[in-house]
Amino acid sequence: MYQKIKSFLYLPVILFLFWGCTTAPEKDPHVRNVILLIGDGMGLTQMYAGYTANKGSLALERSQYVGLATTFSANRYNTDSAAGGTAIACGVKTNNGMLGVTPDTIPVKSMLEYAADFGLSTGMVVTCELTHATPAAFVSHVGKRTENEKIALQLSHSKINVAIGGGRKYFEERTDAKNLTDSMRAKGFHVAYSMDEVKAVQEGNLLGLLADVAQERYPARGEMLPESVAKAINILNKNKKGFFLMVEGSFIDSGGHANDHEFVANEMLDFDRAVKAALDFAELDGHTLVIVTADHETGGMTINSGDLETGSMATSFSTKGHTGVPVPVYAFGPGAETFTGIFDNTDFLPKVLKLYGINP
Template sequence: MMKIIRLSLFIVSLFCVQWLVSADRNGTEKPPKVKNVIIMIGDGMGVSQVYAGMTANRGTLNLERCQFVGFSKTYSADSYITDSAAGGTAIACGTKTKNGAIGVDPEGNPVKSFLEHAAENGFSTGVVASCAVTHATPASFVAHQPSRNMQEEIAVDFVNSDLTLFIGGGKKYFDDRKDKENLLEKLKARGFQLAFNMEDVRKVSSGKLAGLVADEHPAPYPERGEFLPESVQAAINLLKNNNKGFCLMVEGSQIDWACHSNDEKATIQEMLDFDRAIKVAFDYADQDPNTLVIVTADHETGGMSLTGGDLSSGKVEAKYGSKGHTSVMVPVFVYGAGAAEFAGIYENIDILAKILKLYGFDK
């Protein structure tokens, strides 16, 4: 009898050890280390914009695959309601700043961005945006200027940066400048391959890439086609060549513009386009378990509210309370390695602090 009991205890103990080892391998006890981070910013995207897209898509979005959800507080250093420059800077640099400022603190001093931290640590870095790359949100991850309106100066910051790639609009700020300087030649001198359409963007799978596909902004969706998801895929294909890891910032820029116009149809179209780009990032995180994807917003735009709808038909009824930005908290959807760190309610500047903690970088 004692032998049977001892054998049973041995079998139970062995099962427990195997379960713990299995749990460890599956990430239950020790989640995968963060190697790649993709930050995706839906400019102006609040909960109503997300649910409008979900309703129009008959009840589902790729975004629903996210494992953890948080909320961030978006006020700037000098206003209850932030603009994209201060909101972008808060996420990129972990610093509240004045509305209109790019990559600087309230006193105007440059503050190191997430992408600059990453590049200093040997990671590949990139920016993708469905607007001019020199526009407020993407600029906040690269440039350091007192005003978002200084787009020619911001273009110089792109040239002088340690970026591996950038894809978006804004070509005129590089080659049709008031100072007559051709920054495209400087980009080539710094090793960038230039691409002016998506066909050429897709051809570049190694090295450095400057993809400037529009003189100013890419067209609204659907006129621009699948530019955003295809650009995210192209960026990942290039950046993943770095065995150390990569960090990529993606902006669904024109959700904001649709909401400024109180255009319900355009808001939904831009939201669904952004969601297709999110799918590309989530799919890559499934392939590489060391990848963290963060989907958030710099602020909400339009005070959008859903007053009716039908999930079976995709009908959405919406009203807007403003033509400008609002002060409400915005969602933070997170997927992949380290996602649990982002549950809860916190300041927008804490997003960078959480990423640096996961990486072990010093701020």
């Protein structure tokens, strides 16, 4: 009887040790996928505004490593989204207002373009128009961020596999009378105009044009962002070689420009749900690196007081524009330790390429 009891007591220990041995992560797992999430205008205070509004909780807290990135552009202490996005995507400083080019307008290859040429699937999900500054930095090379139709044309010619956001007018109501969605359908793209249509796509290439220009602010647009991130991951992950996905929480920036902390917190929490979708996948996959950062901080936001039980806060802003302060960097998964310390926003590209094993 004693032997039976002893065996019964030892069984959970044996099973635990066996389970641990069979499911322990590799010591140096290969980075197959990278999900880069950019909170436009998200400084440390914007993050904490979301944390406070959510009564002391964010999915972002699951990040394993934290760093800081400097954001100045080639010609300004305070960057704009075009130069900031270009620095992250292409690894070079450029002038404010320029996309995917050096200050003397020489095109520079982006992280997404390197990934595509390496045989990986690529995608981006944004709440603004697909031709806006941050997403455009990954697929276009233009001297002025306002060249929306030119950016849309370059996106249509790119090797991207999934693109979900707004900006339908720049694809279908163009001054040159071209209908880029027709040409993308001819290349095998599913073209979706609603989230129901986006969700219905199970494989292949997807262009989701969910608004004429930008989408509505949260909560009016619903769960578009996290649901689109989950859909993009599902489609891109069918490429066994790997994928690259860029996600932007576009309107944290808008809340900062408006000096509206409720606007900021709502957008931050929506962005955090997209972060959760990425982290949930990465935890199960084991070969996915998740990076969360910002192109710049907007508003000079300060939380003067708050209450984690009620989610309320009192805030002030020093500007309606961008500031020059460094932005936080959060990382999870294989290679996450690479994104600690203080580094420049041009360092994202070489770090990611090295982890992929891509030689530029």
